[in-house]
Amino acid sequence: MKCIKIDNMLRTARLIMLAVLSGGIFAVPCGIYAQSAPRTVSGTVTDAATGEPLIGATVQVKGVTIGTTTDLNGMFSINLPANRKTLLFSYVGYEAQEIAVGRENYLNVALKQDANALDEVVVVGYGQQKKGMLVSSVQSIAPAELRMPSSSLSTGFAGRLAGVIAVQRNGQPGADQADFWIRGISTFGSATKPLIILDGVAIDANELNGLAPEIIESFSVLKDATATALYGSRGANGVMIVTTKNGKNLDKPVINFRFETALSTPTSRPETVDAVTYMQMYNESVLTRGTGQIPYTQAKIDGTRAGSNKYIYPDVDWYDEMFKNLAVNENFNFNIRGGSSRVDYFMSATVRHEEGMLKNLSRDYFSYNNNYSVWRYAFQNNVNVNLTKSTKVSLKINTQLRDTHGPVKSSENIFGMIMNGNPADMPITFPDDPTVNHIRWGGKAMVKNPVAEMVTGYKDEFQSVLNANLSLDQNFDFITEGLSASALISFKNYSYTQTSRSAGYNSYEISGTHTGDDGLEDYDLEIRGNEQSTTLATSSSTDGDRKIYIQGMINYNRSFGRHDVSAMVVYNQEETALGNPGSLFSSLPKRKQGLAG
Structure with missing residues (x-):
């Protein structure tokens, strides 16, 4: 039996009929023979430059959801349906390949590195680096992946950032952020949280949770000692680096707004028995x-x-008496982006409202409503001014306000x-x-x-955080190509007021x-x-602090053909003063200095 190609189905039928009538040997059309049954295709996937096997490369049948990955030796085996002839091969940092499978059952596939992917810039400690130059463990995530119907950014970490453990312990509005760690805990005592950097300045987890995904330009996680070394002991538990968006040279400003409503309901609740069964x-x-x-x-x-x-x-049934099964939350964001070759800007405003799941029982007994109600306001204003072709001044202001009302x-x-x-x-x-x-x-x-x-009572809390960063970037290419310097001064003010009325x-x-x-x-x-x-009695308390941060940096980054050379020296200084010290010792400011290279 032999195989021939036949394009016309009518001609195929005639040839088979003639062969049957003549009692001779007949030719089988290739299409019919090839598609008579599914088969197994196996092979190896290697690096085209080095010949090393690629572990975990994706192999998929085009057009269907059949796929597999390569093993420790770069080998794969996949079932190819009768009506499919194309396999797709892909691997992170490599160019994808599409291969049409003929009659062969074994394939040797060599993937080439994607030069564009290696040239992508990743935000790392005190700067940026190309992916191809990274020798440390750094992960970037697209801000869109963190966009979810939640009031806290950290609740979106779980399952989206490799090596990051996130645990949400509370569902109370205003206190529903997740605790998170990068590759576990590496220090003793209470300082077990990662260092969080926003636009070059350290912030705490509450400020991170107040950021809207719409204002984030890049989000990187530094995991190992090589990546976090520049931050010294502060980076012992990993570092999260967040940068906000800047304006662009556009003919017309780009305006975006988003409004969403989310319904919250308990995922589960303990089942309780009635009084007779309990007794x-x-x-x-x-x-x-x-x-x-x-x-x-x-x-x-x-x-x-x-x-x-x-x-x-x-x-x-105390639970049914006090809790409801549904709460409505609202989220609104408005931002505008634009500018020219001389000045660009990005401005954003976010308003979030959360309700609790407590029933408004206080209305049944008193004149006030003490159910949870949290209003959050966040504003981001970034302005960049190109004073000359080599000199740029930037002002970035982040303001967060939170107004919380609820029971004592x-x-x-x-x-x-x-x-x-x-x-x-x-x-x-x-x-x-x-x-x-x-x-x-x-x-x-x-x-x-x-x-x-x-x-019997209610509590009001108000928090405000203001972060203002003023930076100057100077390019010294006129002295030697690749040489630059920058300076940053930041002011942060945090205040907190609580008023409780209880009886x-x-x-x-x-x-x-x-x-x-x-x-x-x-x-x-x-x-x-x-x-x-x-009778309602009133008590109140206040807290707050202010920080001044100064940073100076000299950078050298230059390419010589296929080689890249970079060097950096940075000096920083931070001063923290309590707004409500309470004693002579606590009124003294805390200062720390750092030098890294």
Whole structure:
């Protein structure tokens, strides 16, 4: 049997019919023979320049979602469907190849390095480097990958940055940022967080979380000692370097705005039992394990099951009473980018609003609403002025404001009280008594009333952070090609104000039961402890600091044919002063100096 190419299907049918009628040997069309069944194609993928195997190169069948990767020896094996003839080969930093597979079942594929990818610039310590020159562990991520419906930038790290561990411990609005580490923890004590650099100046994690993805130009993570050496001991736990966008020489300014609404809901919640089931399980544990606790009486269990009196026999689902299952959050960003050959600018404004999942129960008892409500405002203004062809002055101002309103108790504390309580201990409140001028909250010894703890007061917090950077870049090509210098001075001011208004509450407990005039079971109440004042008392506190940072740097970067030579020396100095020192010792400013090369 032999294979011939036939372009016309009608001609194919005629040839087969003639061969059958003549009883002779007939030719089979190549297309039909080749597509009769799927087959396995294997081979190797190597570097075209060195011949070394490429580990983890991607091999994919074109047009379908069938793919594999090469092993430690650069070898692969893939199932090629009957109707597919093309394989795609790709590897990071190499040019992709598309190969049409003929009748062969083994391929040797050599990929060439992508010169354009090697020339891409990566932001590293105190400057930039080409990818082809990197010998340290540095990862860059596109800012668009961090754009997600979240109020904190750090919650987008998990799964998007290799080597970065991110853990979100809290869902409270304004406190839902993630804790993150780069390749674990490398130091003792409390200083275990990575160093974060924004436009050349160190910031903290709260300021990082306040950045909008729309203003970020580049985001790099320095992981190993080679990459972080220039930052000394400050970079022992890794470094994150963030640069913001600059303007461009455009005929018309580019205006962008984005508005989004996000719905938040709990991913899961602990399932709780009703009061009857709780008391039965409690009695079982007391009687079978000999704990010495007093079990619930059968009369209380039967009365709760019958629902005869919700004050004597309460059955309260504290979670459902206090939490709702949905919260609405809004996010708005507006930015404008433009300029000319002499001056360019980038300006951005971001407004975010978050609501908590607490029900507005305080409205049922008092005149205020103490549910969580967080407003965040962030402004970024970058202006670059080219004084001459070799001299540039830049001013970058980042301002973040946060206004938080909520209960005095934290959400973690409130949730803990719910989990520690049980549905059978007490009602939320007892009916009003005209002889007293306060709410009669349900209570029991050693147990707090979660609703009363949540609604009796509210707290307002206001934070502001201002970062202003003024820099000068001077090119000295007129002295020698590749020589440049820069200077940076930065001022940061942080302030925090908190005002709390809270009151005590009076809790009552049933001291006994009796039969009322109507023949129904009734109860007697007694106040627990002394009567508390229910007038809101005010307390406040302030905090803050200011920092001045100075940096000077000399750079030399030049290419000689295929060789690159670079050198750098940088000096920096930082001074921190507390805005509310409190003592003579703490009023003294802290200073540190650094020299690196």
